[in-house]
Amino acid sequence: SQKIEQNSEALNIQEGKTATLTCNYTNYSPAYLQWYRQDPGRGPVFLLLIRENEKEKRKERLKVTFDTTLKQSLFHITASQPADSATYLCARPGSGAGSYQLTFGKGTKLSVIP
Amino acid sequence: DVKVTQSSRYLVKRTGEKVFLECVQDMDHENMFWYRQDPGLGLRLIYFSYDVKMKEKGDIPEGYSVSREKKERFSLILESASTNQTSMYLCASRTDTDTQYFGPGTRLTVL
Numbered sequence: 399s400q401k402i403e404q405n406s407e408a409l410n411i412q413e414g415k416t417a418t419l420t421c422n423y424t425n426y427s428p429a430y431l432q433w434y435r436q437d438p439g440r441g442p443v444f445l446l447l448i449r450e451n452e453k454e455k456r457k458e459r460l461k462v463t464f465d466t467t468l469k470q471s472l473f474h475i476t477a478s479q480p481a482d483s484a485t486y487l488c489a490r491p492g493s494g495a496g497s498y499q500l501t502f503g504k505g506t507k508l509s510v511i512p
Numbered sequence: 513d514v515k516v517t518q519s520s521r522y523l524v525k526r527t528g529e530k531v532f533l534e535c536v537q538d539m540d541h542e543n544m545f546w547y548r549q550d551p552g553l554g555l556r557l558i559y560f561s562y563d564v565k566m567k568e569k570g571d572i573p574e575g576y577s578v579s580r581e582k583k584e585r586f587s588l589i590l591e592s593a594s595t596n597q598t599s600m601y602l603c604a605s606r607t608d609t610d611t612q613y614f615g616p617g618t619r620l621t622v623l
Contacts, residue, residue, distance in 0.1 A: 430610065432611060439600075439617065439619070440616060440617065441516075441602050441614030441617050442555075442602075442612075442614050443614070444611045444612065444613070447609070447610065447611060487554075487555070491610065498543050498560070498562065498606060499557060499560060499570070500612060501557075502554055503554065504552070504553070504554035
């Protein structure tokens with residue numbers, strides 16, 4: 399089965415620093431990876447999608463990388479703020495008939511300390 | 513903006529009751545999904561639907577069924593609620609750019 403792992407359950411970081419979250423996948427490289435933000439008691443909200451042929455993607459203070467050699471995606475938040483505190487999920491599509499589905503990692507809870 | 517709405521934010525039911533969770537999306541998306549989310553287990557797919565009247569089992573379909581009579585509405589049914597179905601239930605619809613829009617979630621407690 400296609401697995402996706404976020405090794406850190408929690409990450410604490412000082413305000414203003416860059417937060418880096420890691421997502422690792424197994425087996426073949428997916429066509430894309432997605433990152434979502436989830437606040438307590440709420441549904442996840444889509445942030446970024448990066449395709450296999452893209453090394454890096456940016457959106458404001460967010461940056462995502464996709465390394466097919468390491469089978470890894472890194473998610474960076476620069477100049478982090480307390481409002482960035484949330485759980486961040488990465489997700490990969492299934493294969494074949496399951497390509498419409500997403501498999502989510504368990505998430506990394508980020509806390510930005512003022 | 514895409515809106516995915518769920519019928520209840522909080523729900524309390526008793527063991528053995530039949531429970532209906534409703535989800536409605538307003539963007540004409542073909543694919544819709546039901547997940548449950550539990551601490552330490554993450555988001556797990558229960559059922560999904562490719563289109564009206566079409567459904568497929570996800571990773572944990574036992575104890576659940578679904579109904580999709582209209583494109584905008586996808587219902588999750590707990591035939592006989594049990595305490596191990598206490599969870600946060602999330603509905604999502606899939607855009608044509610492969611991302612998913614989630615509803616606000618229903619926190620279900622089964623006593």
